[in-house]
Every structure is written in structure tokens, then in C-alpha cells.
Amino acid sequence: MLELKNVYTSFNKGTVDEMNLFKDFNLKINKGEFVSVIGSNGSGKTTLLNLICGTYDLDDGKILFEGKDITKVKEYKRAKHIGRVFQDPKKGTCSNLTILENFALADNKQKRYSLTKAISKKRIDYYKQIISQCNMGLEDRMNVKVGALSGGQRQALALVIAGMTDIDLLILDEHTAALDPNSSETIMLLTDKVVKEKNLTALMVTHNLRHACAYGNRLLMMSGGEIIMDKKEDEKKNTSINDILTVFNEISIEVGN
Amino acid sequence: MNFLSACDVFLSQGFVYSLIALGYYISFHILDFPDLTVEGTFLSGAVAYGLICSNGINPFLGIILAFIVGALFGALTGVLNVKLKIRPLLCGILVSTMLISINLVSTSVGLVGDFTVSGETSIPYGRDVVTLHSTKLFSFIPARLRDFGNIGLRDLVIFFAFAVICKILLDFYLKTKNGLLLRATGNNTQFVKMLSCDPGKSKIVGLAIGNGLAAISGALYTEINGNVNQSMGIGMIVIGLASLIIGISLFKKVKFMKDTTKVILGAIIYQACLTLAQKLGVPSAYNKFIMAVLFTVALLLSGKLKFKGGSKNA
Numbered sequence: 001m002l003e004l005k006n007v008y009t010s011f012n013k014g015t016v017d018e019m020n021l022f023k024d025f026n027l028k029i030n031k032g033e034f035v036s037v038i039g040s041n042g043s044g045k046t047t048l049l050n051l052i053c054g055t056y057d058l059d060d061g062k063i064l065f066e067g068k069d070i071t072k073v074k075e076y077k078r079a080k081h082i083g084r085v086f087q088d089p090k091k092g093t094c095s096n097l098t099i100l101e102n103f104a105l106a107d108n109k110q111k112r113y114s115l116t117k118a119i120s121k122k123r124i125d126y127y128k129q130i131i132s133q134c135n136m137g138l139e140d141r142m143n144v145k146v147g148a149l150s151g152g153q154r155q156a157l158a159l160v161i162a163g164m165t166d167i168d169l170l171i172l173d174e175h176t177a178a179l180d181p182n183s184s185e186t187i188m189l190l191t192d193k194v195v196k197e198k199n200l201t202a203l204m205v206t207h208n209l210r211h212a213c214a215y216g217n218r219l220l221m222m223s224g225g226e227i228i229m230d231k232k233e234d235e236k237k238n239t240s241i242n243d244i245l246t247v248f249n250e251i252s253i254e255v256g257n
Numbered sequence: 258m259n260f261l262s263a264c265d266v267f268l269s270q271g272f273v274y275s276l277i278a279l280g281y282y283i284s285f286h287i288l289d290f291p292d293l294t295v296e297g298t299f300l301s302g303a304v305a306y307g308l309i310c311s312n313g314i315n316p317f318l319g320i321i322l323a324f325i326v327g328a329l330f331g332a333l334t335g336v337l338n339v340k341l342k343i344r345p346l347l348c349g350i351l352v353s354t355m356l357i358s359i360n361l362v363s364t365s366v367g368l369v370g371d372f373t374v375s376g377e378t379s380i381p382y383g384r385d386v387v388t389l390h391s392t393k394l395f396s397f398i399p400a401r402l403r404d405f406g407n408i409g410l411r412d413l414v415i416f417f418a419f420a421v422i423c424k425i426l427l428d429f430y431l432k433t434k435n436g437l438l439l440r441a442t443g444n445n446t447q448f449v450k451m452l453s454c455d456p457g458k459s460k461i462v463g464l465a466i467g468n469g470l471a472a473i474s475g476a477l478y479t480e481i482n483g484n485v486n487q488s489m490g491i492g493m494i495v496i497g498l499a500s501l502i503i504g505i506s507l508f509k510k511v512k513f514m515k516d517t518t519k520v521i522l523g524a525i526i527y528q529a530c531l532t533l534a535q536k537l538g539v540p541s542a543y544n545k546f547i548m549a550v551l552f553t554v555a556l557l558l559s560g561k562l563k564f565k566g567g568s569k570n571a
Contacts (some may be wrong), residue, residue, distance in 0.1 A: 080453040094441045094448050105437050109452045113434040162451065 001201055002029040002052065002169060007061035009047060021047055021225040025061070029218075033232075034195055034202045036212035038244070039222035040252055045205040048222070049173050052203070054078045066168065080110055083162035083200075085155070087174040092158025095147030099138060099157060102146055103127040106161040130160055134190060152183030156190060163194040170195060172204040176211065184208070188215060209248070213241050223251040259536075261406025265413065267532040271525030272416035273477045276423055277497035278504065278520045280470035283427075284331075286501060286516075288443040288463045293349025294334045295471045295497055297356030298327040300490035302472025304360050307380035307485035308367035316389045320476055327472025328465040330356060335461030353490075361487060380485035389415050390480055412480055419477060423470060424517040430466075439463050471497065492545055499552035500524035506559035527551060 007025040012018050021044050029035055037045050050056040052063065054075035063071050070078055085092050093102050104118045107127075128139040134156040138149075146154060155175060163170060172191065176184040192215055195202045206212050212219060219236045221229035221244070229247060231239050277295060284292040302323035309319030330352055337348040365374040382388055389395065390412060398411040430436045442449050442459040449456040471493070479485050504523020508514055534547050 074455075076450040076453055076455050079451050084451055086447070091445065091447050092451070094444045096444045097437065097440060101437055104434075105441055105452060108434055113438045113454060115430070115433045115435055118432060118434045118437040 001031045001066055002203075003027070003062075003064040004048075004051070005062040005064065007051065007063070008059040009051065009056065010059055013059070022051075022058075023225065025225060025227075027220075027227065029201060029203065031201055032199065033218050034200075034216035035204065035218045035220060036216040037203065037205045037220045037222060038207070038209060038212045038248070039220075040248070042224075043222040044225040045222055046173060047225075049084075049171050049203065049205060052169075053082060053084055053171060081168045082171060083165075083167040083169070084171040085158050085162050085173065085175040087177050089151045089154040089158060089178060092162060093146045093154050096145060098143050098145055099131070099149075100124065100127065100142040102157065102161060103131075103142075103164075106164050109165040130164065131157065133193065134160065134186070136186075150183075152179050152186065155179060155183070155187050159187065159190055159194060163198055163200065167198075168201060170200045170202040172202060172206075174205050174207060177207060191215070209241050209244055213239065213244065219244075221247060221251075259406075261408055263532050263536055265406065265408045267528040268525060269409065269413050269416050269481060270532075271528040272413075272420040272521070273474055273481065274496050274500055274528065275420045275521040275524035276474035276477070277471045277493055278500035278524045279420075279423055279427060279517060280467035280474070281497045281501045282467075282516065282520050283439070283463050283470075284467035285498065286443075286505065287440055288460055290338075290345050290460065290464065291349070292331075292334065292464060292467060293346060293494060294331055294352045294356075294464070294468055295349075296490040296493050297353030297360070298330050298468040298471045298490075299475035299478075299493045300360050300485075300487065301326045301330060301356055302475035303479045303485045303489055304364050304367070304380070305472070306476030307382075307479055308364070310382065310388045311368070311380055311386050313387065316387060316392055320389070320473055323472040323476040324469040327475075328469035331468025331471075332461050332465040334468070335457075335464040339457035339460055357487075364485070364487070378487055380479075382479070382483050388480055389477075415480070416477060419473065420521055423473070424515075424521060427466075427517050428515060435459075435462070492548060495545075495548050495552050496524075496527070499548065499555050500527045502552075502559050503527050503555040506555065527555075 004025060004027045007022050008020070009022045010018055010020040037048070039045050047056065051058055054073060058071065062069055065081070094105070097105070100119060107123060124142070128142065132139040136153050136156060138153060138157065146157065149157070159175070176187050179187060188211055194200070202216070204216065217233055217236060219229065219231045219239065220227055228251065277299065280295065281292070284290045305323045305326045306316070306319035309322055310316050334348045334352045337343045337351060338345055343351070361374050361378055362372065364378050364380060365371045365376065368380060369376055395411055395415060398414050400409065400411045402408045402410050431440065438449065438454060439459045439462065442456045442463070446456040449459065475489065478489065482489065500523045501520055502523070503526055504519040504521070505516065507523065507526070508519040511519070530551055531544065531547060535541065539547065
């Protein structure tokens with residue numbers, strides 16, 4: 001469903017600091033795959049997500065989404081079929097709006113933002129039902145401004161909101177990294193639930209090797225803008241954390257981390 | 258009686274200027290866009306309204322035209338910022354500078370059809386000019402209360418009505434899908450992008466509304482002034498922003514009041530302070546100085562220059 005073909009990207013182009021990250025990079029993600037991406041800092045994980053979402057432009061190459069070339073499509077237009085949860089819990093929700101208003105906005109995605117009333121009374125119960133699966137008691141606090149919630153609660157809301165509408169691809173950008181261990185587990189379980197229920201294709205970048213092992217059905221390891229490990233289905237199931245850690249340490253020594 | 262006429266002055270000016278403040282509520286408070294276009298669009302609204310009235314056309318059309326003109330130039334500021342990536346302050350300066358010429362030329366052309374602007378550039382409201390004050394609709398309201406401090410009741414009612422109507426419309430708008438999107442745009446553009454919406458578009462819409470309101474304010478101000486002159490826009494940025502910040506920060510803790518109500522009250526309080534200074538015998542030449550000082554005080558009151566609730570959390 002998603003394909004990156006011969007992608008080239010660089011930073012600080014035309015200066016002494018020019019850094020070519022991706023050189024002839026290729027990746028194909030099939031429908032229904034839940035891909036965990038790991039790798040050291042600077043290996044290109046987040047850049048990969050930014051390229052897919054359209055935050056960065058590529059120097060050369062193509063990005064195909066459902067067979068269509070989206071290389072030149074703007075970020076906000078791509079978002080129509082892509083949901084994204086960020087590392088920073090503040091990015092995925094709107095702090096000066098209430099939980100209910102955040103829901104109402106997200107519920108209207110893919111439709112026109114017209115001059116009609118934003119909050120429909122009929123939908124409130126539906127919102128409450130979705131948010132209640134986080135088990136955080138947020139369903140009783142629908143009129144609280146999101147800015148007053150904790151990081152974990154905001155991230156849960158961001159996740160639920162991102163997966164609410166009819167999207168095809170869910171992008172998770174180290175979305176548990178800023179949370180405490182407990183909230184991080186809760187969010188991972190919720191993520192798994194959302195992905196399975198909606199039958200989404202997901203791409204998750206994480207620094208937590210255990211999460212990368214335990215969740216998803218495909219594992220990618222990146223280093224220096226290249227994919228150095230790609231394990232699918234059964235092959236992934238048979239890979240233990242220690243196996244990954246061994247490879248991880250090897251590449252870390254190479255890049256000097 | 259002196260007190261009543263003073264009340265008349267600051268109330269009517271307060272209601273008129275509250276429209277600029279409401280405009281700034283959208284552009285500055287919600288979108289966090291320091292919009293300097295207002296100085297130009299305030300006058301554009303006045304010119305549009307003045308020309309419509311002095312040409313014998315229905316003054317309500319003048320108000321609508323004022324809004325449209327203001328909104329167009331507000332949108333232009335937005336386009337310069339969003340599409341050409343020019344910084345907000347510069348966009349405002351560019352458009353308001355442009356408007357100095359546009360306002361001059363359109364006044365001259367509208368009055369006497371002279372493109373070279375060699376003659377008169379102010380629009381006087383003579384006895385025969387029908388403005389809102391002299392329309393049939395408001396004729397049932399006594400123009401002045403002679404026994405009651407000679408208050409200009411009719412103007413006061415008109416200005417009050419405009420302030421309240423604009424406030425209600427704005428409140429309604431901010432609850433619509435589009436309005437909610439606007440509020441999200443000021444708070445978190447990334448969130449708006451993930452909703453598959455162009456945050457630039459909402460920004461342009463917000464600036465259009467803000468400047469449209471400023472233009473209506475300019476149109477109404479000509480009723481107080483009795484004419485349109487080319488220096489009317491000067492100082493409007495300070496008046497608008499100070500009213501907004503005084504209103505929002507003074508009533509920060511008041512939960513039952515809508516922000517838009519606070520803004521209108523802020524505008525009235527600000528004008529009351531200025532009127533008070535005048536009544537205490539400060540010559541009018543000091544006016545702008547006092548304005549700026551009051552604004553500074555308002556900024557200090559608003560909690561160390563950080564009055565935008567979102568900036569802490571966003």
C-alpha cells in the first residue's frame with residue numbers, strides 16, 4: 001500500500017554541512033502490516049516518517065500510496081488518509097479546546113469545516129464510548145480543556161483521535177517516549193487495540209526494543225539511512241530481544257554511538 | 258450633567274472601538290498574529306462608508322461594503338504571510354502602507370472622480386447626507402436627550418447594537434466547525450494539518466474577519482467624527498490591542514462571562530480612562546501618550562506580558 005522508490009534526501013544542501021541521509025532508499029509496506037522501526041539516533045527513522053507524511057520533501061525518488069504517486073502532494077492533503085501520533089503529546093491534540101471539541105474537530109476530518117454547529121449532541125455518547133476504552137476516566141471530563149490533562153492522558157486522546165476516522169495508515173512517531181513506564185504500557189496496549197480493531201496498516205518508530213519485539217508483525221532496523229534488518233511474521237516471532245540487541249550494539253560501535 | 262456627557266463620550270467611543278478589539282480577539286488572541294493592517298483597514302472602512310453615504314446610497318450597504326473592503330485587505334495580509342512567507346509584522350506594514358495611497362485615491366475618485374488626488378481628500382457629512390444616524394429605521398429614537406446631559410442617545414443605541422450584534426455573530430461563529438478549526442489553528446497548526454486542513458487558509462479567514470470588524474469600526478467612527486479624514490486610522494492598533502488585553506486580563510477570573518463580552522468591556526474601560534484624563538484637564542495633545550501608557554499598564558496587568566493561555570501549554 002505504501003512504497004518508497006529510489007528515495008534520496010539530504011540535509012543542509014549546498015553547505016559544508018551537507019549530509020546525505022537516504023541514498024537510493026527503497027521500502028515497501030503491505031496492507032495490514034504493523035511495522036516497528038528501530039535504530040540509533042540519526043539513523044533516519046523519524047526522517048522516514050516525515051517523508052511519508054510530507055513534512056520533508058525528497059531530493060529525488062518517488063512515494064507511492066495505494067498505487068498513487070504522492071511525492072508532490074502537500075502534507076495536509078496526505079493527512080486525509082494518514083493518522084499520526086507524535087512523540088510530544090501536545091502535538092496531537094489542541095490544548096485550548098475541550099476534549100469534546102477535540103473530538104468534534106477530529107470527527108469532521110475528511111468533511112468540510114462549514115458554518116454549522118461543531119458539536120452534535122448525538123455524537124457525544126459515541127465519543128464517550130471511544131474514550132472510555134482508555135480506562136482513564138476521561139469520559140466524565142469531556143468539558144475539560146485538554147491543556148489540563150497529563151501527558152499520558154493527552155497521548156491516549158491523541159491516539160484515539162488519530163484512529164477515529166477512516167484512515168488507511170497510522171504513523172506512530174516514538175509516541176510512548178515522553179511517558180512514564182506505566183502510561184507507556186497503557187498507550188502501547190491501546191495502540192495495539194486500535195490497530196487491530198480498525199485493521200490499520202501502522203508504522204511505529206520506537207526506542208523501546210521490547211515494544212518493537214512484542215508488538216507488530218514486521219520489524220525494521222535502520223542505520224545510516226539504510227535498512228539493515230527486516231523480519232516479517234514468523235521470522236519476527238522467533239527473534240528475541242537479545243538477537244536484536246546484538247545487532248544493535250554492533251552497529252552502534254560502527255557509528256560510534 | 259457634565260458627568261453624563263462624559264459617559265456619553267466614552268460609552269459611544271467604547272462601543273465603536275470594541276469592534277476593533279473584537280477583530281484583534283480573532284487575529285491576535287486566537288491566531289497569535291500581530292496584525293498591523295488594522296490602521297489601514299479602519300480608514301478603508303470609513304472611506305467606503307463615507308463614499309456610500311455621501312453618494313446617497315443606503316448606509317447599511319455602506320457598512321456591508323466597509324466589512325468587505327476590510328476583509329479583502331485583511332485577507333491580503335494573510336496571503337502575504339501564508340503564501341509568500343513574509344513575517345506577520347511586515348505583512349501588516351506592507352498592506353497598511355499600500356492602503357494609505359488606496360484610501361487617498363479612492364476618496365478623491367469617489368468624491369469628485371479625480372484620479373490625480375489634487376483636491377479635497379476628506380468627506381464631510383453635510384446636512385443632506387443620510388448616514389445611519391439619519392436613516393428612517395432609527396428615527397424613533399430621540400437623537401439627543403436635552404434634559405439629560407444632552408446625551409446622543411440615538412448614536413449610542415446604534416453603536417451598542419452593532420457591538421452586541423457583532424459579538425453574538427462572533428460567538429456563534431466560534432462554535433461552528435469552521436470557528437473551531439480557527440481556534441485550533443492558533444493553538445496547534447500540526448493538529449490542523451492532521452485534520453487534513455490547510456492551516457494557512459484558516460489564518461487568512463481569521464485575518465479577513467478581524468480586519469472586516471476593524472473596518473466597520475472605522476465606518477461607525479465617522480458618525481462620531483462627523484466626517485472622514487485621512488488621519489483617522491492613526492493609533493488604532495494601540496486602541497484595539499489595549500482594549501483587548503485590558504478586557505481579557507481584568508476579567509480573567511470571571512468564568513460566566515464570554516471572552517467577547519470581556520473585550521467589549523475592556524474597550525469601554527479603556528475609553529473611560531482616556532475620558533477621565535481629559536476631564537482632569539490634560540490637554541488633548543497628550544492623548545496618544547496617555548494611550549500608550551495605559552496600554553503598557555494593561556500589559557503589566559496581564560501577567561508579565563504572557564496573557565495567551567495557550568502559550569503555556571501548547
